[in-house]
Amino acid sequence: xxxxxxxxxxxxxxxLQGGMSWVAEHNLAAAVSNAGGxxxxxxxxxxxxxxxxEIRKTKELTDKPFGVNIMMLSPHAAEVAxxxxxxxxxxxTTGAGNPEPYIKMWKEAGVKVIPVVASVALAKRMERYGxxxxxxxxxxxxxxxxxxxxxxxxxxxxxxxxxxxxxxGGIGDGRGLAAIYMLGAEGGQIGTRFVVAHESIVHxxxxxxxxxxxxxxxxxxxxxxxHPVRSIRNNMTRNYTQLEKEGKSFEELELLTLGSLxxxxxxxxxxxxxxxxGQIAGMINKEQSCKEIITEICEEADxxxxxx
Ligand code: TUI
Numbered sequence: 001x002x003x004x005x006x007x008x009x010x011x012x013x014x015x016l017q018g019g020m021s022w023v024a025e026h027n028l029a030a031a032v033s034n035a036g037g038x039x040x041x042x043x044x045x046x047x048x049x050x051x052x053x054e055i056r057k058t059k060e061l062t063d064k065p066f067g068v069n070i071m072m073l074s075p076h077a078a079e080v081a082x083x084x085x086x087x088x089x090x091x092x093t094t095g096a097g098n099p100e101p102y103i104k105m106w107k108e109a110g111v112k113v114i115p116v117v118a119s120v121a122l123a124k125r126m127e128r129y130g131x132x133x134x135x136x137x138x139x140x141x142x143x144x145x146x147x148x149x150x151x152x153x154x155x156x157x158x159x160x161x162x163x164x165x166x167x168x169g170g171i172g173d174g175r176g177l178a179a180i181y182m183l184g185a186e187g188g189q190i191g192t193r194f195v196v197a198h199e200s201i202v203h204x205x206x207x208x209x210x211x212x213x214x215x216x217x218x219x220x221x222x223x224x225x226x227h228p229v230r231s232i233r234n235n236m237t238r239n240y241t242q243l244e245k246e247g248k249s250f251e252e253l254e255l256l257t258l259g260s261l262x263x264x265x266x267x268x269x270x271x272x273x274x275x276x277x278g279q280i281a282g283m284i285n286k287e288q289s290c291k292e293i294i295t296e297i298c299e300e301a302d303x304x305x306x307x308x
Pocket of ligand 1: 021044071073094095096097098116117118122137142143144145146227229257261276
């Protein structure tokens with residue numbers, strides 16, 4: 001199915017790969033772009049030199065368009081924002097904050113601007129400031145999340161803006177993609193299913209944990225600090241929840257999570273690390289190539305949408 005997202009980004013399938021910190025590096029981003037979706041490098045908390053190198057390596061692996069995701073809470077967000085403009089990356093997505101100060105610079109550089117939002121108010125604001133599209137992310141997603149579900153959020157944002165809306169959170173197969181088209185979205189952003197792709201460099205323990213997980217295995221920590229994060233329940237989430245109940249400060253809680261995502265993704269510590277994943281993990285049961293994932297999802301959605 002061709003939508004305005006395919007046209008905007010010059011891609012074959014309206015599928016974006018989520019900007020997952022540590023996970024979404026050049027191998028995954030290039031594989032998704034080569035498969036006809038939009039691969040995305042996650043800048044996460046990385047310094048600008050690391051992101052520059054990731055962009056260079058991605059360009060070596062693909063001549064297709066790809067994007068960079070900037071996590072607005074990163075201390076390096078401003079420098080990475082400028083790098084994205086200098087490198088004239090095809091598209092930028094942002095998360096966990098408001099990218100308003102950078103939108104003009106990106107537009108002038110010809111970078112397509114696609115903020116991830118979790119509310120109608122921010123979606124409208126982003127459109128007013130010149131965003132080309134928005135990703136409406138529901139709280140079924142892994143990692144840092146908002147309050148609303150995809151089912152409730154997407155149609156409300158579709159009604160509030162004229163720019164194309166990409167849905168995220170809870171999309172794991174063709175049924176999910178067909179469902180978000182019904183809500184008025186013109187594309188889907190997929191994270192968790194790409195975590196277990198062959199081309200994903202995530203530690204085998206992490207991939208196995210996602211594949212083995214069932215529907216109710218994820219939990220949300222950090223609601224008390226205003227930074228809710230969904231990950232698979234383990235020692236880390238239990239300790240965190242206990243400390244939250246004891247009313248520990250944001251700083252103390254941050255000490256616990258600092259580096260915990262890296263510990264899980266790179267070292268495979270799925271007991272004390274942060275195993276971020278969406279609720280859809282319960283449905284993901286095998287490792288496949290990015291090409292297989294994208295074609296399977298799109299063919300299934302197409303078939304469903306042709307049904308009378
Ligand atoms: O950004 C994400 N997901 C992420 S970022 C991340 S790294 C991290 N690690 C530990 C703690 C915190 C972050 C892991 N996962 N998704 C996009 C997203 N953005 N979801 C929700 C939002 C969001 C929420 C509020 C975007 C804007 C917003 O509004 C803020 C404002 O200023 O209005």
